[in-house]
Amino acid sequence: MAFIVKHVLGEKFKDISGGLAEEKPEDEKSVAGAKGMTQEEFVQYQQQLAEEKMERDANFVQKKAERATVRTHLRDKYRLPKSMIDKTQIEVAGKDVELPLELAKMIAEDNEEEENQDSFLGQLTNIQNIDIDELKDKAQTTLEDLKQSTEKCDVM
Template sequence: MAFLVKQMMGDKLKNMTGGGASEEAPGGGESAAASKGMSREEFDEYQKQQMEEKIERDKEFGLKKAERANLRVILRDKYRLPENADDEATVNMAGDDLDVPEDLLKMVDDDIQDEVKNESLFVNIQNMDVDAIKSKITNLDVEDMKSKAQTTMTGVKTTAEEKCSIM
């Protein structure tokens, strides 16, 4: 009966009184091995295996954490958001082991190329003088553009008439 009371109330009493000294030795070699039904050598091997598994889990967790941080860094760069030192530190700790989804890299590269094109067009427009712009506008072949627009509209209209019985 005392065992049940101690088992049920022991932790609660320890927490209320500040913990107190434990009756069993922590990680107590022979007693812990005997309680699990193992010999000392088996218990040591078991503890070693558990430590190796824990290290492997921690390594995988750190890698996943660094990959997520790397993704956040890339998205912050893409959308020009403020940088986060914690994410950059996590990425630096992981080194070259990070995998970034190919779709994301392709999307970011496409955006960068579009920005370069737009910037170059804008820079070209800024560098032109007003006379050069006027000469380009006056040299446009308006009649050619008008005929292309009319043929395109005619093609769209005939396609629409073929596919739609109301027209």
């Protein structure tokens, strides 16, 4: 029963509302009027949105290139295979990509530490930090273990 009523009345409602649906073209005038702006204000608003989007996109590309630079630096440092994705992200940025100041300082500190550790003086400082008494105790226990194992051996 509901189907028949819906079918009969549905056709009539489509005929009545059919003209109304076609009168609603969604263009800039209706959108501007709905937002309470004049046409000029709406055009300026659209331009401002486009400029902000372009600025956000440029900042995003720059950040991606900076991250790719950091990854490239780490790959070079640890001798890992290079990534073409990072290379393309750096190229897309177009201009010279610089590391953020904080990251550059961290990398410089790491390089200084590695240089100090690789040098002869760096090795001497590591030797000075070794506990000689502990080394003697370990050597004595190792010798005692070897003596005990040789006493148990039938071949010797």
